[in-house]
Amino acid sequence: MLHRIFLAINIPESFKEEMLAVRNTLPEIPCAWTSKENLHFTLVFLGNTSDKELEEVLLLAKKVGERHKKFSIPLSRIQYGSSRNVPRMIWATGHMPKELLALQKDLERTFSASTILYFTPEKRPYSLHLTLARLNGFELQTMEQDELPIIDEEISWEIPVNSFEVMESKLKRGGAEYSVIKSIPLKT
Numbered sequence: 001m002l003h004r005i006f007l008a009i010n011i012p013e014s015f016k017e018e019m020l021a022v023r024n025t026l027p028e029i030p031c032a033w034t035s036k037e038n039l040h041f042t043l044v045f046l047g048n049t050s051d052k053e054l055e056e057v058l059l060l061a062k063k064v065g066e067r068h069k070k071f072s073i074p075l076s077r078i079q080y081g082s083s084r085n086v087p088r089m090i091w092a093t094g095h096m097p098k099e100l101l102a103l104q105k106d107l108e109r110t111f112s113a114s115t116i117l118y119f120t121p122e123k124r125p126y127s128l129h130l131t132l133a134r135l136n137g138f139e140l141q142t143m144e145q146d147e148l149p150i151i152d153e154e155i156s157w158e159i160p161v162n163s164f165e166v167m168e169s170k171l172k173r174g175g176a177e178y179s180v181i182k183s184i185p186l187k188t
Helices: 013-025 051-066 098-113 137-141
Strands: 003-010 031-033 040-049 071-081 089-093 130-135 152-161 163-172 175-185
Touching: 003 051, 003 175, 013 130, 013 152, 040 051, 040 098, 040 163, 051 098, 051 163, 051 175, 071 098, 071 130
Parallel strands: none
Antiparallel strands: 003 040, 003 163, 031 130, 071 089, 071 152, 089 130, 163 175
């Protein structure tokens, strides 16, 4: 059986309501807001993975988790992503903690070295962002560039990271549905 697998840092419940409340402070824009169950930072996307490959992912992820300490992620802005010229999303962004980049790179290196997995790291550099909403491209195309509201808000969120998760994504009619396969604790 194939599983659509990715590794992510899920947002603690205590922060989700605050993140969703930001909707009320932003200008009205045609978009689909991320549900609170789906708020996460993607670390690595593996894609279609067999049962045997998933066993390897779980084993390797546990080993990586044992090499990294708990840390936090500071988020300081809400803005368009991935580009202001052609925005497709609304992101919460901030300064990249060295611990996050080290964890993400370790996962990429570890999965790339596996003789069981067929993993190729992303060519784009890893960027720190939390997708809060996906913009409606069709409605945006009908807007003039100067009609697009400015979204550039300061925030002060500090997200504690005590674990990362091996996640499965199931594509449904209403959008992707994510479930945790295994939570991988970080060292204290």
